[in-house]
Amino acid sequence: MAADDTGTIPTWHRDSTRENAMGPAHAPVWRHLIDLVPERDLTHAEVLDFGCNQGGFLRLLHAIRPFRFGLGVDIAAESVARAEALKGDLPLAYDLVSGLDAHAGRFDVAFSHEVVYLVPDIDAHARSVLAALRPGGVYYAVTGCHTGNRLWPLWREHIPATTNVRTQDRSLDDYAEAFRRAGFSVAMRRFGFDGFSPYDGPSPYYPTAADRMYYYAEAKTLFRLVRRD
Numbered sequence: 001m002a003a004d005d006t007g008t009i010p011t012w013h014r015d016s017t018r019e020n021a022m023g024p025a026h027a028p029v030w031r032h033l034i035d036l037v038p039e040r041d042l043t044h045a046e047v048l049d050f051g052c053n054q055g056g057f058l059r060l061l062h063a064i065r066p067f068r069f070g071l072g073v074d075i076a077a078e079s080v081a082r083a084e085a086l087k088g089d090l091p092l093a094y095d096l097v098s099g100l101d102a103h104a105g106r107f108d109v110a111f112s113h114e115v116v117y118l119v120p121d122i123d124a125h126a127r128s129v130l131a132a133l134r135p136g137g138v139y140y141a142v143t144g145c146h147t148g149n150r151l152w153p154l155w156r157e158h159i160p161a162t163t164n165v166r167t168q169d170r171s172l173d174d175y176a177e178a179f180r181r182a183g184f185s186v187a188m189r190r191f192g193f194d195g196f197s198p199y200d201g202p203s204p205y206y207p208t209a210a211d212r213m214y215y216y217a218e219a220k221t222l223f224r225l226v227r228r229d
C-alpha cells in the first residue's frame with residue numbers, strides 16, 4: 001500500500017506489533033541524538049519532529065531538555081492518534097500532515113529521525129522545513145538510509161515490502177546538496193551510536209552481527225542544518 005490520495009497512511013509498519021515496538025527500540029538512539037545536540041537549554045524553544053510516528057521522541061526530549069512547545073507531524077493516521085493519546089499534560093501537539101505551511105518562521109529547532117529517505121521530493125522538504133524555522137533555527141536530520149550504506153540494496157527492497165511507504169535512492173551528497181540549495185548552512189557528522197545493540201539473530205535488516213554495529217556507528221549520519229537568513 002502506498003500513501004492514499006490525501007497523502008496519508010494508517011501506520012508506517014504494516015504490522016501493528018512492529019509499529020508499537022519501534023519507539024522503545026529507538027529510545028536509546030534518540031538519547032544519543034539528544035546528547036549530540038549542542039543546544040542544551042530549550043526552555044523557551046518551539047520544537048518540530050518531522051515524521052514523529054507515535055510521538056516518543058518529543059516526549060523523551062521534553063523529559064531530558066524541557067521546551068516550551070513541541071509539534072510532531074506524520075502521515076500515519078493511527079500513529080498520530082496514538083501520539084495524541086500518549087501526550088498527557090505535556091506541551092505537545094501532533095498533526096496528521098507532512099506540509100508545514102501553517103507554521104512559517106515558528107520553530108527554533110527541528111528534528112527528523114530516519115524520515116528523509118521516505119520523502120518523495122527532498123528539495124520541497126528542505127524548503128518547507130527551512131520556511132518553518134525562524135532565522136538562525138537549526139534542523140537536525142538523521143538518516144543511515146542512503147546509497148552509501150552497504151546494506152541499502154537489501155533495505156530498499158525490504159522496507160517497501162513491510163511498510164506503507166516507498167523508499168527513495170539518495171546519496172549523502174544528494175541530501176547535502178538539496179539542503180544547501182534550499183538555503184541551509186550544511187554540516188554533518190557520523191551519528192556514531194556506540195551503545196549496545198540488542199542481537200536477536202540474523203534479520204532482513206542485519207544479516208550479520210557486524211552489520212548491526214556498522215549501521216549505527218558508521219552508516220547513520222546526522223546533518224546539522226542552519227537557516228541562514
Ligand SMILES: C[S@@+](CC[C@H](N)C(=O)[O-])C[C@H]1O[C@@H](n2cnc3c(N)ncnc32)[C@H](O)[C@@H]1O
Nearest residue numbers: 012026051052053074075076098113114115118
Ligand atoms: C522509520 S519511521 C521513524 C519514525 C520516528 N521518527 C522514529 O524515530 O521512530 C519513518 C516515519 O516517517 C513517516 N513519514 C514517511 N513519509 C513521510 C512524509 N512525507 N511526511 C511525514 N512523515 C512521513 C512514517 O509514517 C514513519 O512514521
